[in-house]
Amino acid sequence: MTRKGQANALMAVVAMALAAAPACDTPGSVAQFCSSAVTTLKTGDVMFDDMEASCERIVEAGNEIGTFPTEERKTEVCGRIGKQAAILKSESQKLSDYFAALNALASFSSTGAQSSASSAASGAAQGTEMSDAEQAALGSIGSFLVQAATSGYQQKALSAEIVRMRDGVDTLLKGLSTAVGVVYAPQLRQERAAMADRYRNFLLEHGSATPDTLLNLDGRWQSDRAAFAAKLQAAAAYQDALATIVKGNDDLAAHARTLRTREVTGLLSPYTTQLNSMISRIQKGF
Amino acid sequence: MADASMPVDPATQAAQLAQLFYDLANSTRDFRARNFANLSGAQRQQLREQAEALQMRGLNFTADAYAAIAQRLQPYLKDFTKAIERTQHALVDLNDIAKGLAILDSAVGLVRSVAEGDIGSIASDIQNLAQAAGA
Numbered sequence: 010m011t012r013k014g015q016a017n018a019l020m021a022v023v024a025m026a027l028a029a030a031p032a033c034d035t036p037g038s039v040a041q042f043c044s045s046a047v048t049t050l051k052t053g054d055v056m057f058d059d060m061e062a063s064c065e066r067i068v069e070a071g072n073e074i075g076t077f078p079t080e081e082r083k084t085e086v087c088g089r090i091g092k093q094a095a096i097l098k099s100e101s102q103k104l105s106d107y108f109a110a111l112n113a114l115a116s117f118s119s120t121g122a123q124s125s126a127s128s129a130a131s132g133a134a135q136g137t138e139m140s141d142a143e144q145a146a147l148g149s150i151g152s153f154l155v156q157a158a159t160s161g162y163q164q165k166a167l168s169a170e171i172v173r174m175r176d177g178v179d180t181l182l183k184g185l186s187t188a189v190g191v192v193y194a195p196q197l198r199q200e201r202a203a204m205a206d207r208y209r210n211f212l213l214e215h216g217s218a219t220p221d222t223l224l225n226l227d228g229r230w231q232s233d234r235a236a237f238a239a240k241l242q243a244a245a246a247y248q249d250a251l252a253t254i255v256k257g258n259d260d261l262a263a264h265a266r267t268l269r270t271r272e273v274t275g276l277l278s279p280y281t282t283q284l285n286s287m288i289s290r291i292q293k294g295f
Numbered sequence: 296m297a298d299a300s301m302p303v304d305p306a307t308q309a310a311q312l313a314q315l316f317y318d319l320a321n322s323t324r325d326f327r328a329r330n331f332a333n334l335s336g337a338q339r340q341q342l343r344e345q346a347e348a349l350q351m352r353g354l355n356f357t358a359d360a361y362a363a364i365a366q367r368l369q370p371y372l373k374d375f376t377k378a379i380e381r382t383q384h385a386l387v388d389l390n391d392i393a394k395g396l397a398i399l400d401s402a403v404g405l406v407r408s409v410a411e412g413d414i415g416s417i418a419s420d421i422q423n424l425a426q427a428a429g430a
Contacts, residue, residue, distance in 0.1 A: 060361065064354055064357070067350065067354065068351075068354075071343075071347050086351065086354045086355050086358055087354070089355075089358040089362075090354070090357060090358045090361060093358060093361035093362045093364075093365050094361060096365040096369075097361065097364065097365050097368075100365065100368045100369075100372065103372050103375045103376070104375065106375070106379055107375050107378055107379055107382075110378070110379045110382040110383060110386075111382060113382070113383075113386055114382050114385055114386050114389075117386060117389045117390075143406060143409075146406060159389050162385070162388065162389060163385070163389055166381075166382070166385035170378055170381060170382055170385075173378065174374065174375070174378050177371045177374050177375060177378075180368065180371055181368055181371055181375075184364050184367060184368045185368075187306060187307075187364055188360075188361060188364045188365075191306070191307065191310045191360070192306070192310050192313070192357055192360040192361055192364070195310065195313065195314050195317065195357075196313075196354075196357050198317075199317045199320075199321075199350070199353065202317070202321050202324075203350065206321075206324045206328075206346075209328055210328075210343075213328060213331045
């Protein structure tokens with residue numbers, strides 16, 4: 010074989026190798042989805058923080074307007090709610106840590122390792138009779154091999170973990186959703202009812218309220234009412250977002266080992282887009 | 296109507312009880328407000344205290360509902376701790392440059408075969424490379 014023929018053959022091998030290299034978009038799509046899941050879970054923390062505070066506000070609403078209590082009041086039942094809310098928050102944090110770990114794995118880039126391998130491969134060729142083109146080709150092959158090895162390992166580790174943890178992820182997400190939707194939201198509605206009764210009771214006790222007082226109270230109530238509506242909407246958005254993560258996670262786990270790169274991107278993109286829009290809806294409530 | 300054979304979820308049950316007591320508290324307050332003019336001072340106070348007691352009962356069931364959910368999720372946390380550790384180990388493996396560099400011997404062999412025109416060795420060298428890369 011002539012020198013030129015050898016070089017061409019070498020380039021053909023390199024071209025074949027590069028064509029066979031696995032694409033990197035699958036981990037990228039998973040990373041974006043996981044990143045949105047982490048942000049959603051962290052955004053929801055404010056609701057767990059508010060559970061005890063809401064309880065205290067419900068109890069405080071029993072004080073007539075104008076009594077101005079100054080002592081720091083801690084109600085036993087609210088303390089109990091706060092303790093459980095802290096546990097729920099830590100469970101949300103654990104789930105968030107899991108998605109963050111998946112994100113880190115999915116975000117791994119082999120660029121640095123490829124560069125090192127390319128340099129090392131070229132170095133290994135020095136001292137031989139290889140031409141510059143052959144040494145460059147050797148560098149490309151070394152780079153490809155690192156990319157192939159890391160990409161394959163990365164995808165296998167990701168899909169194994171996603172499939173293995175599917176049920177656990179679903180259970181935690183549904184549990185957090187129940188805490189906010191079935192327990193916290195009714196608690197907020199009760200806080201709203203208690204607040205409304207406080208204003209109403211003031212008017213009943215002071216039947217000769219002036220129009221100015223009435224307008225003042227009405228203005229305060231409208232403001233409170235809007236704040237409750239925003240919190241309830243945030244709670245509903247949080248539930249929607251968790252349900253979206255459940256669906257995305259289920260779809261991903263069901264197809265993790267079979268889907269091609271573009272299919273995974275197409276599968277996860279709508280969920281990631283939905284999550285990103287829901288995160289701002291949650292943030293508006295607090 | 297709920298099927299009696301279905302298992303009862305403690306969290307849902309506690310949340311339902313909380314709502315029941317909240318509704319009773321609010322109904323008592325509404326009754327007090329509607330009949331305010333006809334009630335004596337003592338009756339007003341009594342209804343107010345009853346409403347607060349009912350509401351407090353509701354808050355206790357709310358705390359029970361949160362506790363039931365938190366308790367139900369606890370057993371899964373160990374699995375997540377392990378999953379996070381596995382994922383972190385996988386990342387360490389990926390960062391292990393030696394994993395990539397260990398296959399360079401095979402690459403050098405392939406390039407030499409091509410450069411020397413040793414067609415017979417190229418196929419087996421490619422196979423060796425693929426195995427070393429874990430592809």
